[in-house]
Amino acid sequence: MATKKKIKFSLVYRDMWQSSGKFQPRKDQLERIAPVIIEMGCFSRVETNGGAFEQVNLMAGENPNDAVRAFCKPFNEAGIQTHMLDRGLNALRMYPVPDDVRELMYKVKKAQGVDIPRIFCGLNDTRNIIPSIKWAKAAGMIPQATLCITNSPVHTVEYYSNIADEVIAAGAEEICLKDMAGIGQPAMLGALTKAIKTKHPEIIIQYHGHSGPGLSMASILEVCNNGADIIDTAIEPLSWGKVHPDIISVQSMLKNEGFDVPEINMNAYMQARTLTQEFIDEWLGYFINPANKHMSSLLLGCGLPGGMMGSMMADLGGIQTMINKIRVQKGEPELTMDDMLVKLFNEVEYVWPRVGYPPLVTPFSQYTKNIALMNLLTIEQGKGRFVMMDDAMWGMILGKSGKIPGTVDPELVELAKKQNREFTDVDPHTLLENALDGFKKEMDENGWDYGKDNEELFELAMHPEQYRAFKSGQAKKQFLADLQKAKDAKLGSKMSAEELAAFKHAKADALVAPSAGQIFYEFNGEGECAPCLEPFIGQKYKEGQTFCYLMEKWGEIVPVPAALGGKLVEVSAKQGAKVRKGDVLAWIERDDK
Known part of the structure; x- marks a missing residue:
C-alpha cells in the first residue's frame, strides 16, 4: 500500500478538562506535565488556553497569566505550536466583549506564547470572526477560522463552504471543523473537507470532534481521507466519554489506513496518564461529573x-x-x-x-x-x-x-x-462601546500594575468580576470552601446518614423557618437558571444579616436572619422549597465554636 499524506496530531489538554469538569490544573501541574507531553513525540500542537481556562484559574485564586506563560514556554522552546479557543464576539467569556479588549487579547496572548487562535462564532456569523482574524494577524498570530458543525437542514456542505470562502478571503490561514457535540455526520464532514481543499489546497484543515454520541472515529477517517491535515486528540484518563478520542486509537486507525503518522513514546504516554490521574485524585476529580465519562447516543x-x-x-x-x-x-x-x-x-x-x-x-x-x-x-x-x-x-x-x-x-x-x-x-460588535479606558482608571485608582505586556489590564477587562475577587482574595477563600464541600460530600458517600449528619452538624447551629411558606435566596453567584441557584457553602454571615426570604401563604415576604452569624456549612431547603414552621433551612457554624 502506498503511503498516504502526513497527518499531524494536536493534544487538546485544556479542553480535556473543560469537557470533564469545572476546573483546570494549577500552574505547577501544567509545568510538570508539559515536558512529558513533549517527550511523547507525537504532538505537533497543544491547546494551552481557551474558554473557561482563565476564569477557573481566577476562581481558584491563581493568576492565569502566569499559568499560560508557564504552560506555553516549554512547547515554544520545543517547536510545538500552541493554540487557544477564542469565542469571537465573546472572546474568552460567555458574553460580548468590546473591540478594544478583543484587539488587546491577541497582543497579550502572542506575547505569552500562544501561536494560533481558533476563532469561532456560535452562529457561524462571519461578522463576529473577521475582525478577530485581522487583529490576530496584526499581532503576529496564525488565525484559524472555525466552522461550528451541527446537523440540520440548514447546515449543508454548501452552507459551510461559503463561510470558508469568506473567512479565507478575509485572511484566515487555517480552517477548523469544530464538531463540538460530535453529531456531525462523517460523510458530510468528508465532503466538506474535500470541497474546501479542492478550492483552497494551501489551507490547513484541523478537525475537532467530541466523542459523545460515538461518530468521531468515523468522522476522523472521513476527513483524513478527504484532505484534513491535523486531528485533535486526548489521552487517558480523560479521553472518550464526552471528551475526545484517544491518541492511541486515532494513530492506530490512521496508520493502518496507510497515512504517515508519528509514533508514540508509550513510556511518556503512561507517565502523562499517571500525572493526569494524580491531578484528578488530588483535587480536580472532586469537580468532575462521572456522567461525562460515558458516551450516549441520545x-x-x-x-x-x-x-x-x-x-x-x-x-x-x-x-x-x-x-x-x-x-x-x-x-x-x-x-x-x-x-x-x-x-x-x-x-x-x-x-x-x-x-x-x-x-x-x-x-x-x-x-x-x-x-x-x-x-x-x-x-x-x-x-x-x-x-x-x-x-x-x-x-x-x-x-x-x-x-x-x-x-x-x-x-x-x-x-x-x-x-x-x-x-x-445590526453588526453585533457595533453595539458595544470600547472599555479599556475605564478599566485603566480602575487599575490606577486601586494601585494595580497593568502587568507585563498589559496582561493584567487585559485580565481585568476580560473577566472583571472574577479578577476583582481574585485580587481581593475572596476567590481563593470561596474555592477552598467549594473544595471542602466536595470533599465532605465524597466523605459522606462513605458514611451513613446519621454519621454524616453528626459530622456536619457537630459545630453548627440549625437555622429554622419562623413560619410556613416558600423559600427564596438572593446570592451573588452565577447560574444559568434562576430557579436552580443555590447558596455558596462557606459564605460567612454577620449576626442578624438576612440569610433568605420566606413568602408566607398569604403573600407577605419575611426576611430570615442568619441568627448569630458564622459560616454556612449546609443548605437543607432549596430555592423555591415549601417549608413548615420549625423546618431546618440551613446549618451555620459560629466562629467561636
Whole structure:
C-alpha cells in the first residue's frame, strides 16, 4: 500500500478538562506535565488556553497569566505550536466583549506564547470572526477560522463552504471543523473537507470532534481521507466519554489506513496518564461529573455538546424537584431523572428548529437548553411554552449576537411583537462601546500594575468580576470552601446518614423557618437558571444579616436572619422549597465554636 499524506496530531489538554469538569490544573501541574507531553513525540500542537481556562484559574485564586506563560514556554522552546479557543464576539467569556479588549487579547496572548487562535462564532456569523482574524494577524498570530458543525437542514456542505470562502478571503490561514457535540455526520464532514481543499489546497484543515454520541472515529477517517491535515486528540484518563478520542486509537486507525503518522513514546504516554490521574485524585476529580465519562447516543437527537452536560444535569435536578411537587399535587406519578432527561432532550429537539437552528455551542447551547428547561416547568404548570425567557435567550432569537442560520418560528415572532421586542440585523460588535479606558482608571485608582505586556489590564477587562475577587482574595477563600464541600460530600458517600449528619452538624447551629411558606435566596453567584441557584457553602454571615426570604401563604415576604452569624456549612431547603414552621433551612457554624 502506498503511503498516504502526513497527518499531524494536536493534544487538546485544556479542553480535556473543560469537557470533564469545572476546573483546570494549577500552574505547577501544567509545568510538570508539559515536558512529558513533549517527550511523547507525537504532538505537533497543544491547546494551552481557551474558554473557561482563565476564569477557573481566577476562581481558584491563581493568576492565569502566569499559568499560560508557564504552560506555553516549554512547547515554544520545543517547536510545538500552541493554540487557544477564542469565542469571537465573546472572546474568552460567555458574553460580548468590546473591540478594544478583543484587539488587546491577541497582543497579550502572542506575547505569552500562544501561536494560533481558533476563532469561532456560535452562529457561524462571519461578522463576529473577521475582525478577530485581522487583529490576530496584526499581532503576529496564525488565525484559524472555525466552522461550528451541527446537523440540520440548514447546515449543508454548501452552507459551510461559503463561510470558508469568506473567512479565507478575509485572511484566515487555517480552517477548523469544530464538531463540538460530535453529531456531525462523517460523510458530510468528508465532503466538506474535500470541497474546501479542492478550492483552497494551501489551507490547513484541523478537525475537532467530541466523542459523545460515538461518530468521531468515523468522522476522523472521513476527513483524513478527504484532505484534513491535523486531528485533535486526548489521552487517558480523560479521553472518550464526552471528551475526545484517544491518541492511541486515532494513530492506530490512521496508520493502518496507510497515512504517515508519528509514533508514540508509550513510556511518556503512561507517565502523562499517571500525572493526569494524580491531578484528578488530588483535587480536580472532586469537580468532575462521572456522567461525562460515558458516551450516549441520545445526544444525536438533541445535539447538545458534551462540555455542558455537567451543569445541565445539575439544573435538571432542580427542575425535577419543582415539577414533581406539582405532579404530586395533581395526583400524578413523579418523574425519575431518566424521565426528565428524555423529556429535556425531546424539548430541545422541539425548541431548536423554532429558534432558527443555532449551532449548539457556547453560549447558544446554554440558551437553547435553558428555554427547553423552562418550558418543561411552565408546561407542567399549565402555562404553555416560551413563558420564562430572559434577555440573553431573547437576544439570541432577535439577532443581537449575530444572524440566526435558520428561520425563527412565527409563534416567537408574534410573541416578541407582543412584548415590544425588536429583531435586528445590526453588526453585533457595533453595539458595544470600547472599555479599556475605564478599566485603566480602575487599575490606577486601586494601585494595580497593568502587568507585563498589559496582561493584567487585559485580565481585568476580560473577566472583571472574577479578577476583582481574585485580587481581593475572596476567590481563593470561596474555592477552598467549594473544595471542602466536595470533599465532605465524597466523605459522606462513605458514611451513613446519621454519621454524616453528626459530622456536619457537630459545630453548627440549625437555622429554622419562623413560619410556613416558600423559600427564596438572593446570592451573588452565577447560574444559568434562576430557579436552580443555590447558596455558596462557606459564605460567612454577620449576626442578624438576612440569610433568605420566606413568602408566607398569604403573600407577605419575611426576611430570615442568619441568627448569630458564622459560616454556612449546609443548605437543607432549596430555592423555591415549601417549608413548615420549625423546618431546618440551613446549618451555620459560629466562629467561636
